[in-house]
Amino acid sequence: MKACPEEVIDYMHDYLDGDIGSTQASELKKHLQECDDCQHHFHELKKAIAFVQSTSHISAPSGFTDSVMARLPKEKKKVGFQRWLKSHPLLTAAALFLTFMTGGLFTSWNGNDDFSFTKHDNLVVQDHTVLVPKGEVVKGDLTVRNGDVKIEGKVTGDVTVINGDKYLASAGSVTGDINEIDEAFGWLWYKIKEGVKGTVDLGNSQMVEN
Numbered sequence: 001m002k003a004c005p006e007e008v009i010d011y012m013h014d015y016l017d018g019d020i021g022s023t024q025a026s027e028l029k030k031h032l033q034e035c036d037d038c039q040h041h042f043h044e045l046k047k048a049i050a051f052v053q054s055t056s057h058i059s060a061p062s063g064f065t066d067s068v069m070a071r072l073p074k075e076k077k078k079v080g081f082q083r084w085l086k087s088h089p090l091l092t093a094a095a096l097f098l099t100f101m102t103g104g105l106f107t108s109w110n111g112n113d114d115f116s117f118t119k120h121d122n123l124v125v126q127d128h129t130v131l132v133p134k135g136e137v138v139k140g141d142l143t144v145r146n147g148d149v150k151i152e153g154k155v156t157g158d159v160t161v162i163n164g165d166k167y168l169a170s171a172g173s174v175t176g177d178i179n180e181i182d183e184a185f186g187w188l189w190y191k192i193k194e195g196v197k198g199t200v201d202l203g204n205s206q207m208v209e210n
Helices: 006-018 024-035 036-054 064-070 074-087 089-110 182-198
Strands: 124-127 129-130 137-139 142-145 148-151 154-155 159-162 166-168 178-181
Touching: 006 024, 006 036, 006 089, 024 036, 129 142, 142 148, 166 178
Parallel strands: 129 148, 137 154, 142 159, 148 166, 159 178
Antiparallel strands: 124 129
16 A cells, blocks of 8 residues: 555544544545545455454354453553554454454365365366356356366356366356465455455445444
8 A cells, every 4th residue: 555644544443443533534535535545445444344243143262362462562562552452443353353263264275175166057067177168157156166167158257266277268258256266365365255245335435424
């Protein structure tokens, strides 16, 4: 993100915590309309918070918070860090939650080596390759894990290939996004986005008028 006034980041945090004033909210909105980098950063923060809120039924293990706090620097640094935690509760919750969930998601990645794919009637499966035949239209998302996908027809949705390759013929087309995930960190980010999808409105109107 390019260099922007530091108060812009503070305004983002205040807005997400519900502590921003009307004047600061107007300044933030104006800046986001003019700066694509800050707008993208703000959207990512909102998605992370929405993900945490959508999984509020999941709780950390007993003693997890006390263990984290016990490892924080002592004296002045500890006071400063605790003050930041209290000032930005939602962002703190998002960071702790993502840290807690990382281990489980990596286990999910390492523990599933089976070939699998999204079921559609007009797909053709050859060994570990899923084919969308020429002239056929797959309506909806298509996900292939531990295999390849070859698209000669049309997919009206997203195509995700996990630990495999995709081949798009000249006559083939995909109306949504094409995602190729080959590493565990890519799998982690994919699962996070999958959890957020449908929760956050990514339209042009990203701010609530005060």
